[in-house]
Amino acid sequence: MISNSLRDVYKKKTHNSRKLYNDSVKIFPGGISHNIRFFRPYPFFVNKATNKHLIDVDGNRYVDYWMGHWALILGHSPNVVVKKLDRQIRQGTLYGTANDISIKLGETIKKSIPISELLRFCTTGSEATMYAIRIARAVTKKRIICKTIGGWHGFNTDLMQSVNYPFEIDEGVGMTGREGDFVESIPFNDLDRSIRLLESVKDDLACIIIEPLLGGGGCIPADINFLKGLEEYCKRNDILFILDEIVTGFRLNFGSVSSLYHLNPDIITLGKIVGGGLPIGVVCGKKEIMKVANPVENRNKEQLCYIGGGTFSSNPLTMTAGYATLDYISKNRQTVYNKINKLGDIARNDLKKLFSDYGLKTEVTGLGSLFLTHFLSNKVNEIKNANDVALSDNDTLTKYHFSLMTKYGIFFLPHKMGAISIVHDVKDIQSLINATEKIIESDILTIMKN
């Protein structure tokens, strides 16, 4: 638990947020519009964000490592995006029709991701993964979807299985109880056990969908051999291999992890970064696969796989922000990825060393510009999968993130991994390390130390 004195510091600094939260619970269940955005005693309320900062309604400034659910690789409201949006808001936010700017963003994605021969824009990541597995079922004429335990692919009904600990229990109430009949969950980074589980369902297995780095599940990179092994298994058995790159797409390199790892997935889902801070989801895939969703060629229900779309798909505002973002990164890709990946390395290494110097058992996981600290516990000695994350010392992680936020103005959404953007610099990482050291030295983490 967070100490009362620290909580008091927070309350004193966030007087206006507290008032707004009291209003907010009368409007929204739990006072929020996304479960993970709540933290105790109440979340602060933002009314402005620029570059690397969130500024709350009490005027507190936070160096932001949450970065819009890790979407804002150029930081908040970067000039290159604002400039283009400035024009576009005057020229239409929602045409509801085919438009030229969609082609520019589509082409950019297509050029940078080899398997992206055809793609469909939709509006959210949850939609993108739902459509990806629908396409997989359509193409393979099989029904079962394989996902990893702790894998997070959004709130769609089809993939709401084995997301949160305890993983074997249904993801909350309100499901029919039968959704799981067509989902097989495999242990992350354990190829042998995964293959054994798949063997029993392979005749009806449509696809494997997997994040190259467990995002919501705890910032754990997939072993390359795990990914390669699953991909090979797919190719051998007429199963589609889907990389869910909503988090990793354009985050680690200009394009997809598949290029870095020499993978050859059939479908890739994108979101976050490619929308430039506006709502987006994308399903990309090989032509032979994606053509099942072509309504011009497949004119009846027995042929066509219906996927959205939606009212807001390829809206010119998102397309503009997405294209401005990718265009900027494309022209500066060496600088961008060198910088943020290097800062990620520094953050992980320096945090590890610091915790180790103080005799604290931690792991700092991640890849490129993504990182998260895990406090190990008597239940967990290493972090290999989402189960380990769930069983590690999350109370200490809460205290750590809450202290960073309250005393040092450094914001991680409690328990969630951080994302470095190009507006962060080495001084920010140094400040994070310094703040962490002070937190270790104060009494906040003493329970753990003892």
Place this chain on the structure above:
Amino acid sequence: MISNSLRDVYKKKTHNSRKLYNDSVKIFPGGISHNIRFFRPYPFFVNKATNKHLIDVDGNRYVDYWMGHWALILGHSPNVVVKKLDRQIRQGTLYGTANDISIKLGETIKKSIPISELLRFCTTGSEATMYAIRIARAVTKKRIICKTIGGWHGFNTDLMQSVNYPFEIDEGVGMTGREGDFVESIPFNDLDRSIRLLESVKDDLACIIIEPLLGGGGCIPADINFLKGLEEYCKRNDILFILDEIVTGFRLNFGSVSSLYHLNPDIITLGKIVGGGLPIGVVCGKKEIMKVANPVENRNKEQLCYIGGGTFSSNPLTMTAGYATLDYISKNRQTVYNKINKLGDIARNDLKKLFSDYGLKTEVTGLGSLFLTHFLSNKVNEIKNANDVALSDNDTLTKYHFSLMTKYGIFFLPHKMGAISIVHDVKDIQSLINATEKIIESDILTIMKN
């Protein structure tokens, strides 16, 4: 079929669009990001929209009645929205946190819709309806969802049943074939038959979800007695009554159809207008119901109904555009609804009279500012439901909409209802009537006349 000469006129006017479409099919399945946006020979490509006009890449201007899937009640890029967006794009597009502007939009919706005691923002209408039925299942502990034949609630897997003609066949390939086990489809506007069908499943019936006006299904208002009858049936049998007002919310009055019709639904879904032209979905409902989605009070999986949310939920850009829109309408509500509803009446009445004067058997359906012409056929004598719409003379409707677009610069998405916004005026409706008369008098509709 559209005549070759008319098609040639279109091709001549849309040279740049044709080139773009040729590029587009290399990027997107069918060249589009939403199935209904395709029409033959190819859709024009928009690169600007202001007030009532779409302007395509060849410089053609169209008076737009599609209005961003009927979302843009103030027209394209209205000043009141642009002014606020202008500021907001510089202050963050995606905080990923609680924020003050969400409260303003939330409060406005809450005040204007009586049953909206608590609400959750998400990003699309498809998400809103998916979460609404999840909540219904959670609260009732029952599994079956009732929808109407031809009812359209977005692309989510749960509700992709009986959407398109032939309604009894699965909605395309890529489903497990078992989704329908938990969906009961009832005939629109036929209360007796509907109740008989519901009787057989009522013990496991979680909710009825219904549009007060069939939108995608053909612009057909539900009879008030049909809605009231279903609602009463729900109240008697512990079934939740859900009004899907993604199209009708804030379209016919400032708030919900439930106020106009004295209905008392348990949940209402919103989208489109309340986002002010940016991506949004909303689930609103009574407190006793919505509280199942409160993650602060329900801390474990056996209690909590998980609903999104999503990365983009309550993002400050959408919240700003939505609030600016509702705030403007609120202050001018008499003027706004009087104007657009009256223009809708004029459009429906004058079109009806015109077609009748020429001896053409049509119906012009709709409500308030929404309207659609149906050409009757030897299969269909009146328009009561989506089946009638599917069996009416859609070839003639295609020709009519295509002629309006090509020869008179008046845009309806082919086959889809039109939406009048406050930037339309009586002269626009008169131009529509005049153009329609010329089309009738030309040879374009002669096939039907004979």
